[in-house]
Amino acid sequence: MYSPGLGLQYALGPLEGRAELVGEASLKIRETKLSDEGAYYVSVILDELGEERKYVNLNVLVQPKVSVGPANPYVVEWSKNVTLSCTTKDAKPPIKALFWEKDGVRIQTGEGGKYTKGNMKAPFLIIRNVSKNEAGRYACVVDHVTGMHRAELMLKVIYPAVITNITKSVTGDRISLHCFADGNPKPEITWTKAKSYVPLDSRHFPDDGMATHVLVNVMANDSGVYICTARNGYGVGESRSLRIVVADEVQKPWKHSPHVAIIAGVAAAVAWVIVCTVLVTCIVHRKRKRNTAAVPRYALQLSYLEGKRKGASEHERRYARVLYDYDPKDDDELRLRSNDIIDIIRGDNEGWWFGYLNGRCGLFPSNYVEVITVTEREALRLGVPDIAISGCNEEVRASIRDKANKEYYRSLPRRPKERPQKPVCPAHPNRSRGAPRHSGHSKC
Incomplete structure (x- = not known):
């Protein structure tokens, strides 16, 4: 109420302390609330003309409150399906659109893809078979008449240590062995020599995920298999080996x-x-x-034990035979072809499993494969018809099983007795139906 004659103005009721007269007849409301919405009228009383009223309707716009979950940061395990929640409330009028961003880039969602849902009808975002590539900052973004509003969380992915590369560099009589590994948490990388459990002196570069062992003044007794092992406390460790053969000194x-x-x-x-x-x-x-x-003083031979899990014997491993072809939809999936043999690393239930095939680790659909035994795996490697293994003739199965077992144990390396000073050939797990791959210039 305002009385120009008396120079008085009052703000009463719910506007008390928040409203004031501006100019000749304008009303200013501070700290607007939703309860302030409604019809307002101004009444002007003149001595000669009487009273005159005008009406105006006030619509209050309320910004949406956006929240995401389940937590921030949100830590998940590799290969799991992850759901990120997004809720909005108090929006007036309702929001016009909702979508998700990863590291500032809008996510394209669709059924059957890496990302699903995450829209107006289903605001929660589903990430299928999460890998280290999906780690990052996720934001739920809503479009409202008052502007764009968002809430963010950090997604962290825990995955086992993986050796990404193992190399060597030679300068004169100095050989440097480099091992690179990745994992979350950051892996511990160690170099050891075959038949010895004592870690070798190495230079560690944790930020780069690398450990280097240097051989100075290479001698004949430096020959052997050097093993790099990476562990991070999640899953099992992985190791690869590098064989060094130092030639006998050239006769003078x-x-x-x-x-x-x-x-x-x-x-x-x-x-x-x-x-x-x-x-x-x-x-x-x-x-x-x-x-x-x-004549070189030494020769180098590389032989990898890709994906070797410390402490896992041949009989503890599980294998799967591919039933149907599958082309990967993402970089962390395996390419499957009928009758391929997969070394199962993890697969406890239906859905997506994690395994090793053709030199790489990755995910694969469990309904595209069947689990097989070590005997069946060896029979397939030897080219034995499938009917001989899965048929009803037990005598045939026993014969095939015996042949497969003999062939398998015959393929294992033998420790030399006459010349123990020679390096012992490490076991090369057969990763496919073909013969094991070897690299280097000589064969054991």
């Missing part, structure tokens, strides 16, 4: 050169032959250096 030709004996005899008899002796010795020495340089 001058020790057996007939020129030396001839020159020595002549030198004992005639003094002036000393000059000739020096010349001949220089020539022979130069030739010896050329011959020695032509």
